[in-house]
Amino acid sequence: YPAAPQRFSCFGFDDVNAALAAMRFIHASTPPTELYLRVYQLESRQLPRRSELRPPVRSSPCDCGFVGNQDDEDENFLAIARAMEEIVDDRVDCYWLIRCFVNQFKHKFGDSIPHL
Structure with missing residues (x-):
């Protein structure tokens, strides 16, 4: 029984991955971290329009300044x-843990993010 949710999760992840590829949001050489970001954006209904899409900002791994606008939220997600x-x-x-961590962080500290 415990394998059933994992199989479903894998199929669901693969379906979303295929949908993002069909919509040309990702391609074969897309880094996994950017793939996770696009999957999260699609699931949370925050996927930008294709015409507004910019590659995520790539900062150093130590740069974890949590601030407020969408680019900063994307960078925070990528750092995690x-x-x-x-x-x-x-x-x-990996995606499931990232998603849970980000959602929990937003739930617990969402109001404080600009001050962290």
Whole structure:
């Protein structure tokens, strides 16, 4: 039984990945961290229009300044994704942990983010 949610999760992740590729938001050489960002944006209904799409800002791994606008939110997500990618090998598990961490962080500290 425990394998069933993992299989479903993997299929769901692959379906979203295929949809993003079909919409040309990602391609074969898209870094995993950017893939996780686009999947998260699609799931949270924040995926920008194709014409507004810019590559995410790539800052140093130590630059974790949590501030307010969408570019900063994307960079915060990518910083968390880079750290999680160092810890977790499986891409589905990695995305799930990133998503849970980001959602929990927003829920707990959302009002304080500009002050952190």
